[in-house]
Amino acid sequence: NAGVTQTPKFRVLKTGQSMTLLCAQDMNHEYMYWYRQDPGMGLRLIHYSVGEGTTAKGEVPDGYNVSRLKKQNFLLGLESAAPSQTSVYFCASSYIGGLEAFFGQGTRLTVV
Amino acid sequence: EDKVVQSPLSLVVHEGDTVTLNCSYEVTNFRSLLWYKQEKKAPTFLFMLTSSGIEKKSGRLSSILDKKELFSILNITATQTGDSAIYLCAASRRGGSEKLVFGKGTKLTVNP
Numbered sequence: 001n002a003g004v005t006q007t008p009k010f011r012v013l014k015t016g017q018s019m020t021l022l023c024a025q026d027m028n029h030e031y032m033y034w035y036r037q038d039p040g041m042g043l044r045l046i047h048y049s050v051g052e053g054t055t056a057k058g059e060v061p062d063g064y065n066v067s068r069l070k071k072q073n074f075l076l077g078l079e080s081a082a083p084s085q086t087s088v089y090f091c092a093s094s095y096i097g098g099l100e101a102f103f104g105q106g107t108r109l110t111v112v
Numbered sequence: 113e114d115k116v117v118q119s120p121l122s123l124v125v126h127e128g129d130t131v132t133l134n135c136s137y138e139v140t141n142f143r144s145l146l147w148y149k150q151e152k153k154a155p156t157f158l159f160m161l162t163s164s165g166i167e168k169k170s171g172r173l174s175s176i177l178d179k180k181e182l183f184s185i186l187n188i189t190a191t192q193t194g195d196s197a198i199y200l201c202a203a204s205r206r207g208g209s210e211k212l213v214f215g216k217g218t219k220l221t222v223n224p
Contacts, residue, residue, distance in 0.1 A: 004154075033211065033212075035214075040121070040216060041216060042118075042200065042214045042215055042216035042217050043155070043200065043202075043214040044214070045211055045212075045213075048211050058211065059213075090154065090155075097204070097211060099144060099146075099160065099204070100146065100157050100160055101146075101157075101212060102157070103154035103155050103156075104154060105153045105154050106153050106154060
């Protein structure tokens with residue numbers, strides 16, 4: 001079972017470049033989330049989705065956009081990367097919101 | 113604003129010690145409290161607590177929730193070096209935005 005798969009696993013961007021992180025889940029979960037994790041900050045929610053075609057802002061949405069065109073996929077976009085977006089990004093999914101969430105392996109993004 | 117606070121932020125113990133990790137929360141319309149263990153990569157689920165006073169156990173790990181005092185503890189007995197990890201606590205709310213709000217985590221180091 002693949003569970004939650006994130007691509008890519010590592011990426012280095014130059015300031016101002018754009019990129020898209022892909023999250024795919026094969027558990028038929030309705031809810032999907034994007035978090036970022038910085039040292040000493042825990043996990044902070046960027047955006048989330050409660051079903052196909054829906055998205056909502058989390059705690060730290062600025063500088064990011066998301067799309068959920070298919071139930072199994074949740075994309076996180078950075079239109080113009082900034083050094084402050086250097087972080088580890090985690091995608092997660094859950095069958096019902098607020099209950100057990102399953103996490104992907106993370107994407108380590110460095111913006112120089 | 114929903115808030116989850118974990119203490120201590122870091123802890124160093126010797127193998128065989130017993131540790132208690134703390135998590136307090138302030139969440140409107142509280143639904144559940146979850147504990148995760150994070151080693152190198154993705155957080156992995158440990159427990160979900162929804163009712164006060166009912167202990168959940170898994171091997172040497174146990175956890176309990178106090179909904180009156182708004183906190184939870186995670187106990188690890190007879191610690192092993194493999195217990196070294198960041199332990200994350202998260203709370204969720206009912207209705208509307210049913211997302212998880214994470215604390216900053218407790219970094220546990222178990223020395224041989």
